[in-house]
Amino acid sequence: MVSTTKATASSRRHILDLLLSRDDLSRADLARLAHLTKPTVSGLVAGLIQEGLVREVGAGVSTGGRRPILLTVPGDSRLTVGVELDATNCRLLLVTLHGERLALSDVPLGSTEPTTVVEAISDGIDGLFAERDRGALLGVGVAVPGLVDQQHQTVASAPRLGWDMVSLHTLLRERLGVPVMVTDRGKAAGLGELWVLGRDRSTDLVYLYLGAGVAGAVVLQGTLHWGSVSTAGEVGHMTILPDGPPCACGNDGCLEALVSAQAIAARARRAVTSVDGTSPAASALADVVRDCSDDLRVVRAVGEAATEGDPAAAGVVAETGRWLGIAIANIINALDPALIVLGGPTAEWGQSLIASVEREVARRALPLPRRAARIVIGHARDLAAALGAAALVLQQAPTILAGTRPDGTAASLVT
Amino acid sequence: MVSTTKATASSRRHILDLLLSRDDLSRADLARLAHLTKPTVSGLVAGLIQEGLVREVGAGVSTGGRRPILLTVPGDSRLTVGVELDATNCRLLLVTLHGERLALSDVPLGSTEPTTVVEAISDGIDGLFAERDRGALLGVGVAVPGLVDQQHQTVASAPRLGWDMVSLHTLLRERLGVPVMVTDRGKAAGLGELWVLGRDRSTDLVYLYLGAGVAGAVVLQGTLHWGSVSTAGEVGHMTILPDGPPCACGNDGCLEALVSAQAIAARARRAVTSVDGTSPAASALADVVRDCSDDLRVVRAVGEAATEGDPAAAGVVAETGRWLGIAIANIINALDPALIVLGGPTAEWGQSLIASVEREVARRALPLPRRAARIVIGHARDLAAALGAAALVLQQAPTILAGTRPDGTAASLVT
DNA sequence: GCGACTTCGTTATAAGAATGAACTAAGCCA
């Protein structure tokens, strides 16, 4: 039996980092990758196995000699909760160390008073851990509908919750006793999509949420880009048409003014009335457009009509895609991301939207970065924000775990 | 006398990092900042002093007890050379560890053959080190007019040099025996401006080079953002006016099509002829515009006329600033950088340009990130690229130096 | 101006982490 050396946090971190990013590595692999010697790695791994953080999973293929013993981090050895806050609801998602979703729980909120919300989150977590070891809780991430000051981890302002300078991080941290991270929903959703889509978690990704408004997130090298005052990612207010329609932000011709649900609904109304004929396919869309004042519902109807071949709807999709394409081409030229992910109701239009976006991008983006960028519809749907909130903690997992000793003492953490 | 413990590369790196970023720290400060104990720091510092990398510089102010002994890294203890390559010239800039410029040397290039260029660089360095200790050379950075593959550190294509897939890094590294880093000129210039302007070197900065074309660089957290295929920062091809004038890239209404020297010259010609009067101030500009086919010369003339109060020139500046302002507003919304730096001939227009840019930005950018972003004219001028190339190496200084032992043995370096 | 309290830096000692060399285990290949 190997003596359980406690090792430095730094080496432990490195080993855990490697094991969490690529699966099925042997001790020898780890030694090579982490620039450590085999005995050192053996010692560290022994400790991690004793803590239940690492498990041996059979032998790998031989490369000419003894077969390696493959190691994994069992996903459920530690668990993370991602929380998505809304004015009326608090959604909790329980995820494993690998980002797999285990359980979902929605807790209605009676009030948006910070203390009430903290209680709701705490109760929700109790529920999720009713039949699990509470000690496995690694940390909690929270996505808030509002502006978050990344540096101080406080909610600078969240009109929908009536919050202003609320130090949610401190409140939760004290209540739960585990690391807590706070983000805004748009950014969290972007990170969430990376964890669903990205094979390696260090890619550059730009996320666009297309709904009533247009939100966004810039994820570089696998981590959220915040900017100097935590407002980066507002792609929705990129000027697309300098003399275009006015936007709620005060500017003219913003992307949001051109592809928000409201703008799309208006476009659909024009398209339907201009066709005026009574083609059978068009009728369903025309009915919805006429009767309904809910823009998002119209957006859905456009999507359905377009897939059924309605030319008016197809026209709306194409025009929306063109505006979006300009914005995305700009993003590709400026940032050269590997992945552009569209989320939200309008993104549900799917391939027809992507196709018209790509036509415009082909015209406007430089060939090299354009060929490298994949434009896709998000996979995480309405779990994106909660998943991203959890991912915020998962990114820190190696650091958090490296500081935890078998006896449960948590080391100091800047978080 | 303290036993010169050799310490881990990691701790050495941390100490050097701190000493290079903030000056005048004591051993006690370092211990606190690096989360090490005083004896450990004393040992490490003793080693660094012996190597000449650190020096004691008098005592600081007491905070109620014994006065601390302040430490600095003498800038000239190690030196870096930044090289800017062009078709006909090779510019070498000798800089200290703190980014201060020591000496400049221009070597004309007979041919652009890679081996010739390598020789020229090597000779240039010999010249700069004629009366200095060659051992002080920390590394060499090279800025190339072309596309550089960051991952493989090769010049993917540089039409102006007639290069295609040239592994400049390997050639130079073998010839010089020190770490070598290769970038493209636009990106290097952006980084160079950060080192001239930035008090702390971890800010987010976006650089725009305004000349015959429009190049750019995105510097996030103090490091260049490359993107997935090393082409990030092409702000010049952001679409500003979807149905605007055609651009060389094939797209319509690019920023470059609107604010390149050529576009500005055309604008100046129109402005001069439309005024047609014979106001005394306008005459100088009109003469240049009529006689001269050199667009960059016209750009300079516009700037001079504008500062002398010529209304036609002021109009040209204002319109150029408006287009630029749209692009910068988009950048501010998307990335929320702390600093936007304008460089190149057109940026020499100075405050009048900034003023009209800011008017447009005020209208189009979101209030929070707009207030946080400072828009300035670069300070590094035609040294920006060479300085940035050197900065690329300086960023690695703690890592490089941490791996160097007193006996001169260099540790393995990924670079 | 004298003593109590602070803070800086060093010394000596002790604990712990990582290494190197040798060794066992286990599989490939001919």
Added chain:
DNA sequence: TGGCTTAGTTCATTCTTATAACGAAGTCGC
């Protein structure tokens, strides 16, 4: 079957960092 290769371990040794105690050099209050 025997030689070669790779994986993982054991043990003694060497670095690295920490702990505790101490001297040096200040400040502050009375």
